Amino acid sequence: MNLxxxxxxxxxxxxxxxxxxxxxxxxxxxxxxxxxxxxxxxxIVLAGSIKHADVLLVTGIGTRKNAKRIQKLYQxxxxxxxxxxxxxxxxxxxxxxxxxxxxxxxxxxxxVDVWIPGCPPKPExxxxxxVSLLGKLK
Amino acid sequence: xxxxxxxxxxxxxFFGLGIITGWLERKLTARLQWxxxxxxxxxxxxxxxxxxxxxxxxxTATSFFSLAPVIGLAAVTTAGAMILxxxxxxxxxxxxxxxxxxxxxxxxxxxxxxASSGNPLASVGVARELKLMLxxxxxxxxxxxxxxxxxxxTNLGVLFRLQLAxxxxxxxxxxxxxxxxxxxTIQGKIGGVPFDVSEAETEIASGLLIEYSGLLLGIFxxxxxxxxxxxxxxxxxxxxxxxxxxxxxxxxxxxxxxxxVLIKNTxxxxxxxxxxxxxxGWLTGISVTAILFAYLGW
Ligand code: SF4
Numbered sequence: 001m002n003l004x005x006x007x008x009x010x011x012x013x014x015x016x017x018x019x020x021x022x023x024x025x026x027x028x029x030x031x032x033x034x035x036x037x038x039x040x041x042x043x044i045v046l047a048g049s050i051k052h053a054d055v056l057l058v059t060g061i062g063t064r065k066n067a068k069r070i071q072k073l074y075q076x077x078x079x080x081x082x083x084x085x086x087x088x089x090x091x092x093x094x095x096x097x098x099x100x101x102x103x104x105x106x107x108x109x110x111x112v113d114v115w116i117p118g119c120p121p122k123p124e125x126x127x128x129x130x131v132s133l134l135g136k137l138k
Numbered sequence: 139x140x141x142x143x144x145x146x147x148x149x150x151x152f153f154g155l156g157i158i159t160g161w162l163e164r165k166l167t168a169r170l171q172w173x174x175x176x177x178x179x180x181x182x183x184x185x186x187x188x189x190x191x192x193x194x195x196x197x198t199a200t201s202f203f204s205l206a207p208v209i210g211l212a213a214v215t216t217a218g219a220m221i222l223x224x225x226x227x228x229x230x231x232x233x234x235x236x237x238x239x240x241x242x243x244x245x246x247x248x249x250x251x252x253a254s255s256g257n258p259l260a261s262v263g264v265a266r267e268l269k270l271m272l273x274x275x276x277x278x279x280x281x282x283x284x285x286x287x288x289x290x291x292t293n294l295g296v297l298f299r300l301q302l303a304x305x306x307x308x309x310x311x312x313x314x315x316x317x318x319x320x321x322x323t324i325q326g327k328i329g330g331v332p333f334d335v336s337e338a339e340t341e342i343a344s345g346l347l348i349e350y351s352g353l354l355l356g357i358f359x360x361x362x363x364x365x366x367x368x369x370x371x372x373x374x375x376x377x378x379x380x381x382x383x384x385x386x387x388x389x390x391x392x393x394x395x396x397x398x399v400l401i402k403n404t405x406x407x408x409x410x411x412x413x414x415x416x417x418x419g420w421l422t423g424i425s426v427t428a429i430l431f432a433y434l435g436w
Contacts, residue, residue, distance in 0.1 A: 003186060004186065004187065004189065004190030005190075007183045007184075007186035007187040007189075007190065008187045008190065010179075010180070010183040010187070011180070011183045011184045011187045034173075035171060035172040035173045038168070038173040038174050038175075040164070040168060040173065040174075040175060040176050041173075041174050041175065041176060041177075042176075043176055043180050043183060043184070047344075048337075048344035048348070049344045049347070049348045049349075051194055051348065051349055051350060051351040051355070052344065052347075052350075052351065052355060054187070054191075076194065078191045078192040078193070078194050078351040078352055079191070079192045080190075080191070080192075
């Protein structure tokens with residue numbers, strides 16, 4: 001593993017994108033930043049702009065209105081960049097899979113590296129997912 | 139030639155100091171929020187990672203887009219070299235006024251960056267940063283004038299050394315007031331939290347730096363850490379007799395960093411008009427008072 005990849009595994013900046021989620025997954029993501037879980041220990045912070053990010057965290061089903069935007073954001077992300085789909089919605093459509101705005105699941109719009117299922121996934125599950133992303137990087 | 143050498147020294151010293159100071163800021167913030175926080179090499183890892191990322195240049199960007207970060211880094215390195223030169227080479231003729239000019243350049247480079255990236259959110263950031271700059275420069279310069287009034291010279295080396303003979307500047311009322319004002323204006327200069335309207339992550343998505351990625355973003359981040367280190371270093375030497383003893387200088391450096399972090403963590407972000415009122419009202423008033431006191435010899 002070269003130096004740049006090593007640095008990347010130690011410093012993942014995350015851009016959080018919500019595309020038609022019920023907001024519950026988003027709250028669980030914020031849980032990961034609280035004192036109890038504190039993912040900044042591993043260098044993971046939320047980025048304000050997609051241009052700063054290494055990871056695109058997607059929650060929600062990917063609505064018809066958002067489909068184009070998700071793809072645009074993915075293209076704007078500086079490479080190497082990764083996509084993590086959080087929640088049953090973004091993995092498979094979840095309870096909204098038969099809904100009229102469904103354009104996803106996310107993996108049909110952009111390539112997904114890690115799926116974290118759950119409705120919503122616990123913070124522990126999200127951290128486990130990020131660890132498996134790091135494993136993939138190595 | 140000799141100044142080139144000092145530039146190199148400054149780059150190395152303030153690179154290290156900047157990385158450590160940037161980490162200290164994050165670690166202390168984390169501890170204040172009852173978190174564990176990142177390990178000490180975190181900012182170095184961030185910087186190295188950014189070196190390896192793709193640089194995305196927007197179609198609307200002008201040619202200043204990639205020039206701006208270099209200007210900022212060069213300015214910070216020069217400022218650092220000037221301070222080191224004044225502190226550690228007796229008889230050097232480094233002038234305070236030139237240093238004030240050079241310390242404006244990092245903010246100007248940020249403005250240039252935002253304006254050249256052609257992003258509407260960045261242009262909001264540019265407008266705010268410009269106003270903020272007008273705001274903090276006035277009290278900053280007035281506060282720096284207090285030791286000048288006392289010593290009657292603008293030679294930085296003399297100002298640093300005079301405190302060894304006459305006691306530190308913060309020991310007097312006027313010096314203490316000026317030091318407080320300088321501390322708060324430096325928080326504005328480095329874009330620390332009550333005055334971070336131009337970056338405001340949650341509001342205008344990193345504002346000025348929204349379009350930056352990869353190496354260019356890395357240089358900006360590095361510039362900010364180095365600027366913090368340079369500014370705090372300057373405060374220690376300029377107001378607090380940093381030359382007297384090395385261990386006490388390190389202690390003073392840490393104390394000022396802790397103060398800055400405390401200010402950052404206990405204040406919400408000010409609106410731009412509130413920030414202007416604060417700078418042009420309170421701080422300017424206090425620094426003018428400090429200058430008057432200095433004339434009276436207090
Ligand atoms: S997976 Fe469940 S909790 Fe998450 S957005 Fe979908 S419905 Fe909400």
